[in-house]
Amino acid sequence: MRVKVRYSTGASPPVVLTLPDSLPVSSLLAQIQASGNLPTSNIEIRHSFPPKLLDLATLPPETPLASLPFKLDGDQLTVRSLDPPRSSVSSSSQPSPSQASKPKPKPKPATFSPTTTFPPNESDPPDALLPGRGTVVLRVMEDDNSCLFRALSYVLTNGLTSPTELRQIVTTWIQNDPETYSAAVLGQPVDEYCQWISMESSWGGGIELAILAKFFDIEILAIDVSTLSTMRFNDPRPRFCMLVYSGIHYDALALSPLTEYSLFLQNPDKDSCIFDRGDQGILQAAMELVRKLKQKKYFTDTKRFTLRCGVCGLGLVGEEAARAHARKTGHTEFGEF
Incomplete structure (x- = not known):
């Protein structure tokens, strides 16, 4: 099945995921996390039309995608990063105005889909x-x-x-x-x-x-x-x-x-x-x-297309390998070669 993932902030481009029907929900959440470099425990996912809340975290982690009570194939998931949970320290321990005003750097998005345009x-x-x-x-x-x-x-x-x-x-x-x-x-x-x-x-x-x-x-x-x-x-x-x-x-x-x-x-x-x-x-x-x-490679082969990590230069084959590398290293810049 194919699913398009969009990030509501616009910081990450849409990512197309090609998923086996047997893939467990936990793996889908992990792929969504890798695609946008987001913490899976602190995101909101909506799907269908009108957009409905999709709380995958409440399902048993081993639930296969084919068993979901709705059609996921061809659907679009909109992912929104929520504010991080408050620290457990007391409310008196607040950051200074100068610290609070400093914006946190945004992680670069992971883009794994090969282009379908020509050089x-x-x-x-x-x-x-x-x-x-x-x-x-x-x-x-x-x-x-x-x-x-x-x-x-x-x-x-x-x-x-x-x-x-x-x-x-x-x-x-x-x-x-x-x-x-x-x-x-x-x-x-x-x-x-x-x-x-x-x-x-x-x-x-x-x-x-x-x-x-x-x-x-x-x-x-x-x-x-x-x-x-x-x-x-x-x-x-x-x-x-x-x-x-x-x-x-x-x-x-x-x-x-x-x-x-x-x-x-x-x-x-x-x-x-x-x-x-x-x-x-x-x-x-x-x-x-x-x-x-x-x-001219005018096609998207998500299983066999070749990628190179833009951070360490490692060559990878297929979308899954790229995502695994991103989860392991935090490297999120990939290019097709």
Whole structure:
């Protein structure tokens, strides 16, 4: 499961955690602590919408995340550091005004998620030439929690349908088909899931892709950059469109009739995004583009990506190793290499 953690003070950037269902609550609290360098015994966590208090500390430490009475996958946790508890010394032992006025230095945040943008000298995504037809290009969506819906809006309606409208289509579809989309399938009661996916902070996934593919009567192909595998939704249909999935983000694939880089980059209005079934040429060009993305590490592999500690220079592999190093040493500066 994936969870995004935000810190209400803004001192630490959002961190995406990829967690096994069997992970105990105590380990989640430890990861939240490492991400923001915060004491787990003195934080407030809220989740869902409207934000609800999530008091994980009251649960048995060994409770697996899959046993929580709500859907954590795709949720956003907002973490607030509370004032430190008062010292046990008497009230007469107060700091002097000069001492009280000195602000405490804030710890630097731990950022473990690799970037999904290109280096400055290669700021634009690669492309793949399709002879006689143009160029297959990646149209990068805004890096927010609605990237899946933005990408689908781009390929299906030329951006005319808002993410909010697509979320509404999903909730209506689920409510009209409770047998298919039961609580067992959704992982939580239908009404709660519909409320959750309606939130701008909630990420879409396979359920939403399957529903929107049926609603628009089209096959949706989601190509995974990390594995080069293709997930197909509503197969087979006479027409299909394509998305690129980079671990925690979706972008759109399009065919531009232009072949000059500066021209197709500046003219997305000329894109074609829907193709006839059996169009092997577009599929081959799309895979060529995705292979280039993989070579450029345009994906988030939270298990195997390589990091170097900015304090001691130690090389690390994977998010868990980085977090363990941070807990052991207090080092919180990491960069991908």
